[in-house]
Amino acid sequence: xxxxxxxxxxxxxxxxxxxxxxxxxxxxxxxxxxxxxxxxxxxxxxxxxxxxxxxxxxxxxxxxxxxxxxxxxxxxxxxxxxxxxxxxxxxxxxxxxxxxxxxxxxxxxxxxxxxxxxxxxxxxxxxxxxxxxxxxxxxxxxxxxxxxxxxxxxxxxxxxxxxxxxxxxxxxxxxxxxxxxxxxxxxxxxxxxxxxxxxxxxxxxxxxxxxxxxxxxxxxx
Numbered sequence: 001x002x003x004x005x006x007x008x009x010x011x012x013x014x015x016x017x018x019x020x021x022x023x024x025x026x027x028x029x030x031x032x033x034x035x036x037x038x039x040x041x042x043x044x045x046x047x048x049x050x051x052x053x054x055x056x057x058x059x060x061x062x063x064x065x066x067x068x069x070x071x072x073x074x075x076x077x078x079x080x081x082x083x084x085x086x087x088x089x090x091x092x093x094x095x096x097x098x099x100x101x102x103x104x105x106x107x108x109x110x111x112x113x114x115x116x117x118x119x120x121x122x123x124x125x126x127x128x129x130x131x132x133x134x135x136x137x138x139x140x141x142x143x144x145x146x147x148x149x150x151x152x153x154x155x156x157x158x159x160x161x162x163x164x165x166x167x168x169x170x171x172x173x174x175x176x177x178x179x180x181x182x183x184x185x186x187x188x189x190x191x192x193x194x195x196x197x198x199x200x201x202x203x204x205x206x207x208x209x210x211x212x213x214x215x216x217x218x219x220x221x
Contacts, residue, residue, distance in 0.1 A: 043082040043159045046111070048217035049074045050151055050175035051118075055209060060142075063135050065100045068124040069093065071151050073175065073217075075118075077111045082159050084111040087168060089155035091121050093177075095147075098134050101125040106153070110160070145181035147209065150174055157221065175217035179209040 052072035059066040073091070077084050089106040092099055101123040111117050141147045153173035159166040 043084075044078045045219050045221040046084055046157070047076045047078060048153070048173045048175065048219055049076075050177055050215045050217060052120075052214075053149075053151075053177045053179065053211040055179065060135055060139055063132050064127040064129050065095070065135060065138065066126050066128065067093075067100060068122070069101070070120060070122045071177070072118060072120045073151065073153065073173075074116055075111065076116045077114060080113055082161055083113060085109075085158040085160060085165065086111065086117075086171075087156045087158065089153055089171070091119070091123065091151065091153050093123055093125075094150045094152060095130075096134055096137060098130045099125075100128050100130065100149075103154075106155075142209075147179040149177040149179065151177050151217075169221050172220045173217050176215050178212040178215070180212045181209060 050071065051074055052070075054070045056068040056070070057066075058068075071091070071093075075086075086106070086109050088108065090103040091106055092103040093101040102125055104121045104123050106119050106121060109117055138147065152175070153171070155171050156168040157171045158168055
């Protein structure tokens with residue numbers, strides 16, 4: 001009896017071991033196939049473009065910045081066989097690496113092959129605390145007739161091939177937004193105004209700025 005029980009236990013262990021080895025081999029094989037498909041397709045990261053900036057107002061009367069603006073950002077999927085899911089995207093604006101608007105969530109979308117998607121979010125910041133040198137630099141830039149902002153997008157994307165969907169990848173986009181005083185030599189037809197307290201030591205002065213030109217964005221995935 002003891003020998004029979006020992007033999008049955010040995011057979012059971014062998015069966016469990018074989019099943020576990022088969023499952024592990026199958027998992028490795030599936031992972032290898034997915035990797036081969038991914039490398040064969042090699043999806044290219046999407047392209048982003050800043051098409052327009054409409055600055056409604058900007059207030060620099062305090063050692064903080066308040067502003068309201070609307071931007072138009074376009075994204076293009078350059079892939080022939082790979083779709084892109086955009087997940088949990090947030091857009092915000094910075095000046096000299098300081099955030100000056102509250103992040104705004106963009107709607108999640110699916111982008112098919114060679115498709116183009118456009119977002120036009122409105123962003124604002126009310127008395128956003130910044131370093132004194134940042135507020136002073138903004139006043140000086142407006143007085144000089146040029147202000148360089150950066151519109152940034154932070155979120156996650158997934159690739160889709162047929163019915164297969166990849167895991168999430170971090171997406172970070174940076175778009176330069178050059179605003180220039182009206183009447184200057186910079187081209188563009190996007191007129192806007194900004195109220196800058198203390199610009200040129202003249203209290204509240206109204207200056208007219210315009211979006212200089214559409215810009216390509218840097219994209220990291």
